[in-house]
Amino acid sequence: MQVPLYQAKAEFFRMLGHPVRIRxxxxxxxxxxxxxxxxxxxxxxxxxxxxxxxxxxxSGIVSAVREADTVVYALAGPDVADLMRAARRILTELLAGQRDLLEELREADTADGGATSGRVA
Amino acid sequence: MQVPLYQAKAEFFRMLGHPVRIRxxxxxxxxxxxxxxxxxxxxxxxxxxxxxxxxxxxSGIVSAVREADTVVYALAGPDVADLMRAARRILTELLAGQRDLLEELREADTADGGATSGRVA
DNA sequence: TGCCTATGTGAAAAATTCTTCAATTGATGG
DNA sequence: CCATCAATTGAAGAATTTTTCACATAGGCA
Structure with a gap:
């Protein structure tokens, strides 16, 4: 086997990349x-x-146990909360950035404001 | 627009879910x-x-600036390192878990050891 | 101007992931 | 044993993402 670490990481993030799984x-x-x-x-x-x-x-991030006629899920480790917090922090930044950009665009009815970070060419 | 937050999160993680992008x-x-x-x-x-x-x-997580004849990329915010650290922590756990499981399986040539967390049905 | 290097883009084909449906398993109660 | 409820599985088609290739653009220099 021996999967390169960056590939394991990519798989890990991809595993998180679905709305239902996030919820x-x-x-x-x-x-x-x-x-x-x-x-x-x-x-x-x-x-x-x-x-x-x-x-x-x-992926092993949750575990499932059968209890009588239902199945109960739980986080497999405690660190997931950290990850979510870190993600939220970045995401907040990114979304704020987008909002700013949007405002710039709105204001830029007159005079042509340059790109802030987006496209390059 | 108004994308639900959990969907924005999912998109964010999906954006990270590629080996080249991780590197x-x-x-x-x-x-x-x-x-x-x-x-x-x-x-x-x-x-x-x-x-x-x-x-x-x-996604806005990096920015690009042209310098003479090359284009220089940079992280758009400082928090990315936190995220990577949190991810590494979890990933380490998960991979360790898999190793353990593997060993159990190897040992379980005799006597049938139960599942640790994997399949449920 | 015209060429060269560095980088980006658009679009089609290939690969992967999501959704959905029918069928299945497990436990429980009659 | 049969019926039923809870949850899972396998498989097919739909949708999305990745890869690749030809072409475009930008800047620097002769």
């Missing part, structure tokens, strides 16, 4: 939760949720 | 770098690198 991880930050509740909270087809849960399970 | 971000953590150097460091076709740089630029 699941966020919900699980408040503690373990049965599929039933995830399903109620997320607005996704049952079967689709299962598929996304399978992706999370395969 | 670029890692390289840029040591400071700005011209395309030429990225190209020398990464083992990717010139044109493919351009495409991946375009993805990063569009």
């Amino acid at each position: 699941v991880l966020e919900l699980l930050q408040d503690g373990p939760m049965p599929v039933r509740d995830l399903l109620a909270a997320i607005d996704v087809e049952r079967s689709n949720l299962s598929q996304q849960l399978a992706v999370l399970r395969r | 670029v971000l890692e390289l840029l953590q040591d400071g700005p770098m011209p395309v030429r150097d990225l190209l020398a460091a990464i083992d990717v076709e010139r044109s493919n690198l351009s495409q991946q740089l375009a993805v990063l630029r569009r």
Whole structure:
């Protein structure tokens, strides 16, 4: 095997790159939760949720345990919250940046303001 | 517009989910770098690198400035390092987990050890 | 101007990921 | 054993992303 580290990282981020999977991880930050509740909270087809849960399970970021007639999911480690926080910080910056850019564009009805960081050529 | 936050997050992570893009971000953590150097460091076709740089630029996580006849890229914000660190922490856990599991499987030639967290049904 | 190097772009083909549906497994109660 | 509820699986088609190639653009220099 021996996957280069940067590829493992890429796979890891790709595993996070889906709205439903993000929501699941966020919900699980408040503690373990049965599929039933995830399903109620997320607005996704049952079967689709299962598929996304399978992706999370395969990566090992969550674990699943059967309890009587339901299956309960939980985060496999505590560090996920850190990651989400770091991501939120950057994302906030990026979105703020976009907002600024948008305003510049709006103001730039007259006189032609240059690009801030976007396209290069 | 008004994209739900969890979708913005998913898009953000997806933007990170490519080996070349990861390497670029890692390289840029040591400071700005011209395309030429990225190209020398990464083992990717010139044109493919351009495409991946375009993805990063569009998201706003890097900026590009023309200097004489080369284009120099830089991280747009300082927080990227945090994110990478958080990701590395989790990833380390996950990979360690896989190694453990692998060992269990290897040992389990005799007597059938139960699943640790993997498949559920 | 015309050529050269460095980089970017558009578009088609190839590869991957998502969604959806039917069928399946597991546990529980009759 | 059968019916039922909860959840998962496999597979096909739809949608998205990656890769690649030919061509475009920018700057520097003869």
